[in-house]
Each structure stands twice: as structure tokens, then as C-alpha cells.
Amino acid sequence: MNLETFREYCLSKAHVDEALPFDDVTLVFxxxxxxxxxxxxxxxREKSCNLKCDPERALELRSDFTGITPGYHMSKKHWNTLSFNEDVPDSLIYELIDHSYDLVFKSFSKKIQKELSQ
Known part of the structure; x- marks a missing residue:
């Protein structure tokens, strides 16, 4: 996967924005x-991303793919780092972007979820 494809896919999700809150080399969605x-x-450095993940699934993915490791500079329990140059197929990256987005969306109150769904 290349950076622009990743960026475009993230931005295609509802109510998503991007920013550079930490530095000029870490794009946050x-x-x-x-x-x-x-x-x-x-x-x-090698091209990579960090995505939120269910803790049990995160452990599973790390054991199945050398290109998925505990989240760099993030909670190792809830975040994975995915290397774009390893054995992680693009289809899985898309799936994990969706999974991460869904985890965050579901963490909002029902009221906010309803507001965002309109």
C-alpha cells in the first residue's frame, strides 16, 4: 500500500479529518x-501506520504477520503498527482501517453516534 492510497481511504470515511498535531511527519486521522x-x-524509515485494534485480535495479528507489531509510541495493548513493506496484504490493511474506525466510532455515546450518522 502506498501513503496516498491509505490517506484517501481514511478520508473517505464519514466525519474524518486529518492533522499534524505532533510533528510534521506523523499524519493523524x-x-x-x-x-x-x-x-x-x-x-x-519504512512506510508504516498505527491503527487501533481490539486487544485479543491485536495479539493474534502480531503472531500471524511479521509486519504487524505493537503500536510504536502508542498503547501496546490497543494499537498496532503495520509495515507497508512486509507481509501485510492491502486487503488486510483496509479491513484494519475499518476496524479501527469502528472501534473509535462505537466508543462515542449513542447521542453522538446518532448525530454523526445523520
């Missing part, structure tokens, strides 16, 4: 101001 994905724009 948020739904209703809550992070669900981070994309590394560093030129000197």
Missing part, C-alpha cells in the same frame, strides 16, 4: 477529534 489512524511520513 480523526473521527470527531478522536484518533483512529496515524501515518508515518518519514522518508528515512
Amino acid at each position: 480523526r473521527v470527531n477529534n478522536k484518533m483512529f489512524a496515524l501515518l508515518s511520513l518519514r522518508e528515512d
Whole structure:
């Protein structure tokens, strides 16, 4: 997966915006101001992203794919780092973006979920 494809897919989700709140090389995607994905724009490192994940599934994915590791600079329990140059297929990256977005969306109150769904 390339960076622009990842970015476009994240931005295609409802009520998502992007920002650079930490530095100029970490693009953050948020739904209703809550992070669900981070994309590394560093030129000197392997292309990667961080995605929120159910803790049990996160452990499963890490054991199945060498390109999925505990979240870099994030809660290791709830976040994974996915390397774009490893054994992680694009189809799985799309699925995990959806999973991350859904986890964050479902964390909002029913009232906010309803407001965002309109």
C-alpha cells in the first residue's frame, strides 16, 4: 500500500479529518477529534501506520504477520503498527482501517453516534 492510497481511504470515511498535531511527519486521522489512524511520513524509515485494534485480535495479528507489531509510541495493548513493506496484504490493511474506525466510532455515546450518522 502506498501513503496516498491509505490517506484517501481514511478520508473517505464519514466525519474524518486529518492533522499534524505532533510533528510534521506523523499524519493523524480523526473521527470527531478522536484518533483512529496515524501515518508515518518519514522518508528515512519504512512506510508504516498505527491503527487501533481490539486487544485479543491485536495479539493474534502480531503472531500471524511479521509486519504487524505493537503500536510504536502508542498503547501496546490497543494499537498496532503495520509495515507497508512486509507481509501485510492491502486487503488486510483496509479491513484494519475499518476496524479501527469502528472501534473509535462505537466508543462515542449513542447521542453522538446518532448525530454523526445523520
